[in-house]
Amino acid sequence: EDQVTQSPEALRLQEGESSSLNCSYTVSGLRGLFWYRQDPGKGPEFLFTLYSAGEEKEKERLKATLTKKESFLHITAPKPEDSATYLCAVQGIKAAGNKLTFGGGTRVLVKP
């Protein structure tokens, strides 16, 4: 069974204070690892897909990296508008119906 664990559960940052979120996963063959951002009262918003170890993707102040056991979402010089819950999900090669398995998320609060 695919499993995803995210840490920390919550993160408080000062504006400009860079940090990293962790996503540890176990999957019997990885098809893809996905990062989403979720604002309160809204649906998850797609950020990145990573397919293989060593891959990196960037979008504005966010950079996602992938190893065989975990992924990191680096937030560089965050701004208050980066405050959100960040969700990690995996899709394994045995995932029925292209099912995604989600972690519990990391709530990020960036204070000005």
Next chain:
Amino acid sequence: NAGVTQTPKFQVLKTGQSMTLQCAQDMNHNSMYWYRQDPGMGLRLIYYSASEGTTDKGEVPNGYNVSRLNKREFSLRLESAAPSQTSVYFCASSEHPPPYEQYFGPGTRLTVT
């Protein structure tokens, strides 16, 4: 493009009542999904439709039924609502085959009293 739309946004039901949550996507995606999101439980898959004309159970299908009306629309029905079904429901869609990212709707917040 509206992406994935869901109706209603909010709903309150009494135990035993029935209702249908509607979902539509305009991205011409083949696959559609229904998830529920509960505090401490994350997002869990209820049902999915890999393509028009097919539906399958996910992790937590009990108490729910679905209909893939056409390529655009995928509805979720609660036949006899229970307090345990109080949750936020999200519809999502994706291309097929995998591993294409899923795009989510804004959600329906359902309370069953």
